[in-house]
Amino acid sequence: DFQNALTEVRPAFGATLENFEQALSGGFIDYGLPVTHLLQSSHLFVQQLSNSTRSNLMTVLLQGPSKTGKTATAIKMAKESGFPFIKLVSPEKYVGFSEQSKVLSIQKVFDDAYRSSLSIIVIDDIELLLEYVPIGPRFSNSVLQCLKVLLKTPPPKGRKLMVIGTASRQDVLDSLELTESFTSVLTVPALADEDSIKRVMLETSLFTPETAQECARLAVIAAGPNGIGIKRLLMVCEMAKTEEKVTPQAFQECLRLV
Amino acid sequence: DFQNALTEVRPAFGATLENFEQALSGGFIDYGLPVTHLLQSSHLFVQQLSNSTRSNLMTVLLQGPSKTGKTATAIKMAKESGFPFIKLVSPEKYVGFSEQSKVLSIQKVFDDAYRSSLSIIVIDDIELLLEYVPIGPRFSNSVLQCLKVLLKTPPPKGRKLMVIGTASRQDVLDSLELTESFTSVLTVPALADEDSIKRVMLETSLFTPETAQECARLAVIAAGPNGIGIKRLLMVCEMAKTEEKVTPQAFQECLRLV
Amino acid sequence: DFQNALTEVRPAFGATLENFEQALSGGFIDYGLPVTHLLQSSHLFVQQLSNSTRSNLMTVLLQGPSKTGKTATAIKMAKESGFPFIKLVSPEKYVGFSEQSKVLSIQKVFDDAYRSSLSIIVIDDIELLLEYVPIGPRFSNSVLQCLKVLLKTPPPKGRKLMVIGTASRQDVLDSLELTESFTSVLTVPALADEDSIKRVMLETSLFTPETAQECARLAVIAAGPNGIGIKRLLMVCEMAKTEEKVTPQAFQECLRLV
Amino acid sequence: DFQNALTEVRPAFGATLENFEQALSGGFIDYGLPVTHLLQSSHLFVQQLSNSTRSNLMTVLLQGPSKTGKTATAIKMAKESGFPFIKLVSPEKYVGFSEQSKVLSIQKVFDDAYRSSLSIIVIDDIELLLEYVPIGPRFSNSVLQCLKVLLKTPPPKGRKLMVIGTASRQDVLDSLELTESFTSVLTVPALADEDSIKRVMLETSLFTPETAQECARLAVIAAGPNGIGIKRLLMVCEMAKTEEKVTPQAFQECLRLV
Amino acid sequence: DFQNALTEVRPAFGATLENFEQALSGGFIDYGLPVTHLLQSSHLFVQQLSNSTRSNLMTVLLQGPSKTGKTATAIKMAKESGFPFIKLVSPEKYVGFSEQSKVLSIQKVFDDAYRSSLSIIVIDDIELLLEYVPIGPRFSNSVLQCLKVLLKTPPPKGRKLMVIGTASRQDVLDSLELTESFTSVLTVPALADEDSIKRVMLETSLFTPETAQECARLAVIAAGPNGIGIKRLLMVCEMAKTEEKVTPQAFQECLRLV
Amino acid sequence: DFQNALTEVRPAFGATLENFEQALSGGFIDYGLPVTHLLQSSHLFVQQLSNSTRSNLMTVLLQGPSKTGKTATAIKMAKESGFPFIKLVSPEKYVGFSEQSKVLSIQKVFDDAYRSSLSIIVIDDIELLLEYVPIGPRFSNSVLQCLKVLLKTPPPKGRKLMVIGTASRQDVLDSLELTESFTSVLTVPALADEDSIKRVMLETSLFTPETAQECARLAVIAAGPNGIGIKRLLMVCEMAKTEEKVTPQAFQECLRLV
Ligand SMILES: Nc1ncnc2c1ncn2[C@@H]1O[C@H](COP(=O)(O)OP(=O)(O)OP(=O)(O)O)[C@@H](O)[C@H]1O
Ligand SMILES: Nc1ncnc2c1ncn2[C@@H]1O[C@H](COP(=O)(O)OP(=O)(O)OP(=O)(O)O)[C@@H](O)[C@H]1O
Ligand SMILES: Nc1ncnc2c1ncn2[C@@H]1O[C@H](COP(=O)(O)OP(=O)(O)OP(=O)(O)O)[C@@H](O)[C@H]1O
Numbered sequence A, B, C, D, E, F: 001d002f003q004n005a006l007t008e009v010r011p012a013f014g015a016t017l018e019n020f021e022q023a024l025s026g027g028f029i030d031y032g033l034p035v036t037h038l039l040q041s042s043h044l045f046v047q048q049l050s051n052s053t054r055s056n057l058m059t060v061l062l063q064g065p066s067k068t069g070k071t072a073t074a075i076k077m078a079k080e081s082g083f084p085f086i087k088l089v090s091p092e093k094y095v096g097f098s099e100q101s102k103v104l105s106i107q108k109v110f111d112d113a114y115r116s117s118l119s120i121i122v123i124d125d126i127e128l129l130l131e132y133v134p135i136g137p138r139f140s141n142s143v144l145q146c147l148k149v150l151l152k153t154p155p156p157k158g159r160k161l162m163v164i165g166t167a168s169r170q171d172v173l174d175s176l177e178l179t180e181s182f183t184s185v186l187t188v189p190a191l192a193d194e195d196s197i198k199r200v201m202l203e204t205s206l207f208t209p210e211t212a213q214e215c216a217r218l219a220v221i222a223a224g225p226n227g228i229g230i231k232r233l234l235m236v237c238e239m240a241k242t243e244e245k246v247t248p249q250a251f252q253e254c255l256r257l258v
């Protein structure tokens, strides 16, 4: 029991590292201003939290359309903080859990964090965590209330905690009055201009500069004003490579299929 | 227990083969372009998944009206992939299951697949799996959320997984926001032109070329603009055969009854 | 246990025979065309199922207004098939059952049928089986989904199964999307013409030809355009007999009371 | 166990007699035509059921406004039938029962009745039995479905069963589609004319002929077109008696209070 | 067990006396006509119930706005009856009870009363007992139905029972169709005229005749046409006393705060 | 057991002190009239409760917009009362509790208070305690009813209890009819004028008088007519300090982010 307690107190950094790698399987490409802005804000939060003598809880919501890189950004922020305790709360760990077990499990992650002086908890895909479905609408109120309370509860004296949540349906979080439980809300945008898209393409080394130019043009047209998420863009690129490089024809074909 | 573990790891190809045969009891008839297109797209997905170094999850939804051959097409695609692990998740296996057991059972199929390097999981009749009924509407949110999460979770490093789902009510899947959980959506159409219908009829060897021509004309009229599903067409043909061959009168009679 | 298994496999024809007799307590009167048509269609289905090499499942829905003889017709069809395994799934067997036990019990009937080469399952009073009530509306979705799946699952190779369902509220079955789970839908009509009604009366041997004529006229007027179900008609006749025969006065009185 | 079985088979007439007496605590007053008509119809049903060779189930619904004497009429009918087995299914026996136990308990009453050759079951206050409340509306669907099925299930061969139900909200039973489960529906009316009311008053021996006349006039005015139920009328009379007899002043006062 | 039975039969008068005293902590002030009328009606009910040979159940609902003295009036009526068995059914005894235990516990109070020849049961704060909330609306249907049935069930022969209920939301009880379960409904009004208010004030001995006059005028203005409940009035008086007596300024201040 | 009882009776003042400190982490700044008014009212309630011979329960609701200092004010009031027993009922203690356990746990806090002669219970964040969510709306009716009853139940003779609740959504408490369960309702306002804001800033010693003036102006503009809560204001100040003091630029930047 005592042994047990010891283990629980030790920050579980290593254990969760693998998930982090998978979330960053497409690397972390600096395609322009939005990326810079997100990382700078994050830096500011981390610095303030570290230095503050009064407040010891900081909660940030990363939100943006589907497949725009929210999860990867959250992981990136967490890693760059240099905080020793980082934990990922992610829906795939709770498949088949009862509401009750889910709540207890989430609470345990926070309790673990409260034992470390500097911690970050990433809560990924909040809508899925809440089992939200627009018909009804239905969702787990237990999990919702658990999050609302934990997002408001400061850690014990001497501990600092940063929480980063990700969500793709702002209207849902608003209607659940969960957005206002975060102290800050940052947006992860889709890519809508040729330049950003080309920069992403070139980083994949699947394009020559010329085809990158051409394909970026095609992507902008296909994506329209809403833009294309970086996750989807990388998937199309990957799928369109035939030998080593991508041809505009293959790229256009794959844009339709995926 | 150790023995047990061993068995579970070994791909269960043989066990599910029989279901596959039953789903293809009417053969797989190449009646024209739609068939070609479906098989080609599937081929592309399989190839990309096999070769890709970055992405290791591909999810396709086959959707189309009732009795158009969705299940048979999914099985066909799975068999043609040459992947060694193929599993069929089908509502008839879950009659009388609680939501909880259903979720655990589906999750187990995925866990098994994660142990094989190249796997395909066919999730048949998604509306039935969700116990969807338009009054309410009611459905199993646990199963829905389980699918949403599993369709988003990449298998462990070094494993490749393709998921093929079938569904006949696109509006339902849309309203449940499940369609967008698939990376690709392909349509399995009904037959609406004389030519395709005739080609199916001739393949059954229940028609002379002349009666096929005549009956195809009758079928097109009866089916109207929505067309007739290949499954229903084959059933009418079978029922209309009196001795060995079908007569137009018997065919027309059976079109009304079935 | 082995003994047990043996008993279960043996077709339980005798056991259910008594229910069949009760459902036909009013005999089976051929009052004209609708009766002929129903029995002929049934004959065709049976023949086709017996001879077919490809399809081995046939599902028919008998629907019509209250008390028109749906149950009796279903039993009649089942008995005339000559199939050795006939089972009746009827709501009265499930009073006080939980949804779960009901589903398991229905599934067991099908499993038993799958063990016989030629089987018929009559599912009587589907609305009651579903515990449907228009307020809400409420119904057992578990039982509904169980029926939907079982009506779609073909028996194992080499087995043939015919399912006959009865229901009196087509709109309900439509709204539950259950009608389309049957391959055929046949209607059992109410009696609305003097001639059919008279033929039924004469078969009861409670009427002289003259009173039959007179009472049939009264019944047509009382019944109106919707007609009168054969079950109710037989009940009124029975109730109106004072000594041995029925008088028009007594008949008219009873038409009001029942 | 065998002893047990024996006891259960023996008709439990005596046991329930006390309840019957309480329900008839106000006697059974023949105040005119409605009473005659109700008893005559009941007589006809009993006679028909006893003599019939074909039908062995008769189900009657007594419905009418609150406090009009439905329960007393049902008991009166049951007692006059001369049937040896009479059982009362009444909500007060089920306070604190779960839905499940209620259903099982009701079913047991029917099973007992099936063992007797001539039985009557009175199902009193059906809305209360169903725990119906207009807000929602809410009610026990299990009990409702149990009643629907039992009201349709004929007793075994050689047994005769009459069921008499009472209910005061016809619209409720209609909306639950329970009215149509009865073969006959009879109405127990409120008293709206001076003559009937006076006849009831005189039977109580609390009035002189003159005060009866006067008070009846007052009651008609107070009751209005909807009339006054016999149960309420008897309560007002009882309450208005000061010494031995009632005065019009006291009567009017009590009409206001009760 | 026998000992147990004995104890239960003995009327539990003493045990509940303390609650009664607390409910009358503000005394019972005769401030005018409404008080007289309530006590007279109650007296009539008690007398009639004691003397009647036919009816042995009397049920009265005391209803009126919040804080008008309903609970105190009910207790006063019960105490004045002189009946040896008085029990208080009050929501505070059921905090944390399940619906089921609440129902069983209420039923037990009635069962105890049935063993005494003259009993009174006060059911206080019926909306709270039902856990009624207007959103939904939600409430305990089990408790509601339990009350409906118990309010209709006469005690065994030779026993007399009076039930006094209190409720402040008549619309709620009406919509639940619970009002009509009581044989009588009496209203406990708020104080809206200077005279009654002054009489209450003088009884508290916190006012001189002059300040009473002045403060009563202030109270009438503040209360408006809906009046002020006696419970709230007494609270304001108590709070406004600084030394021994109340000043108009303090009184006005406290009217705003409470 | 007896030991146990003893411990429970002893007021648990020390145990909860730490929570109190955390709630007052930003100190308690007297920024003007609203603060004075709140503390004076509280003083009056405490005095009256202590001296009264008749009433022994006082319930106050502190309500106001998000982050305006409700919790801190409630704690301040409790501490200033000088009452020996102070307990904090706060949602964070109930994460993962079932409704039932929550109710029992709250009830226990009240039972403990009833054993002390002078007690204060602070019920913080009532909406969270009720697990209220506007979609549905859904909330725990058990907890709601428990609060309603406990807020109405006076402690035993000789005990005095003050309850202070906090809530930020008055419309919610109104719609749940919970507001009216409190005898008094006080409002904790947001800061909307330059003067109050400046006074708060100066108390933090993070501003020079000049920057305080400037930043207060900026805050008033950013906050608009709804004002800014003191909790949020203090957070922005803290975040904006770079070295020791705050600059207007940093302040404005942080106003946007938090
Ligand atoms: N600047 C970047 N920001 C975010 N992701 C990037 C960036 N550069 C490259 N990526 C890659 O893009 C992918 C983003 O996928 P990610 O899962 O984070 O998207 P998401 O918005 O969380 O998707 P979903 O809406 O499905 O949850 C990752 O593979 C990541 O490695
Ligand atoms: N090209 C084809 N595509 C699909 N099915 C074919 C084709 N050629 C023949 N078939 C036969 O048609 C039948 C199609 O039935 P299938 O069960 O796949 O339809 P479905 O759309 O899944 O029906 P449902 O909507 O009822 O689930 C099978 O018997 C299959 O063998
Ligand atoms: N041609 C006929 N078709 C059907 N029933 C007949 C026929 N001739 C006689 N009958 C008798 O009529 C009665 C029909 O009752 P049955 O229970 O089948 O009606 P139902 O439509 O199932 O009623 P419900 O709507 O109440 O379920 C039976 O007693 C049956 O013996």
Ligand SMILES: Nc1ncnc2c1ncn2[C@@H]1O[C@H](COP(=O)(O)OP(=O)(O)OP(=O)(O)O)[C@@H](O)[C@H]1O
Binding pocket: D023, D024, D025, D026, D027, D028, D029, D030, D031, D035, D065, D066, D067, D068, D069, D070, D071, D072, D073, D125, D168, D230, D231, D234
């Ligand atoms: N002709 C009569 N018909 C019915 N009841 C009568 C008649 N004559 C006297 N009574 C008396 O009138 C009373 C009728 O009460 P009863 O309980 O039957 O009414 P109810 O309609 O069932 O009331 P509720 O609507 O409350 O259930 C009984 O006390 C009964 O003895």
Ligand SMILES: Nc1ncnc2c1ncn2[C@@H]1O[C@H](COP(=O)(O)OP(=O)(O)OP(=O)(O)O)[C@@H](O)[C@H]1O
Binding pocket: E023, E024, E025, E026, E027, E028, E029, E030, E031, E035, E065, E066, E067, E068, E069, E070, E071, E072, E073, E125, E168, E230, E231, E234
């Ligand atoms: N004539 C009177 N009638 C009623 N109460 C009186 C009377 N005179 C004095 N009181 C006092 O007034 C108070 C009435 O409070 P009571 O709890 O009965 O009100 P209530 O209407 O039940 O309140 P609530 O709506 O909160 O349940 C008691 O303290 C009682 O002693």
Ligand SMILES: Nc1ncnc2c1ncn2[C@@H]1O[C@H](COP(=O)(O)OP(=O)(O)OP(=O)(O)O)[C@@H](O)[C@H]1O
Binding pocket: F023, F024, F025, F026, F027, F028, F029, F030, F031, F035, F065, F066, F067, F068, F069, F070, F071, F072, F073, F125, F168, F230, F231, F234
């Ligand atoms: N006069 C004051 N009134 C209230 N709080 C003050 C005051 N002066 C300083 N503070 C500080 O302001 C902060 C108020 O935060 P508090 O948690 O009480 O706000 P809240 O309204 O309860 O917030 P929430 O709506 O999130 O529950 C505390 O840190 C407290 O120390």
Ligand SMILES: [Mg+2]
Binding pocket: A070, A071, A072, A124, A125, A166
């Ligand atoms: Mg993501």
Ligand SMILES: [Mg+2]
Binding pocket: B070, B071, B072, B124, B125, B166
């Ligand atoms: Mg299919």
Ligand SMILES: [Mg+2]
Binding pocket: C070, C071, C072, C124, C125, C166
């Ligand atoms: Mg039938």
Ligand SMILES: [Mg+2]
Binding pocket: D070, D071, D072, D124, D125, D166
């Ligand atoms: Mg009755």
Ligand SMILES: [Mg+2]
Binding pocket: E070, E071, E072, E124, E125, E166
């Ligand atoms: Mg009260």
Ligand SMILES: [Mg+2]
Binding pocket: F070, F071, F072, F124, F125, F166
């Ligand atoms: Mg707070």
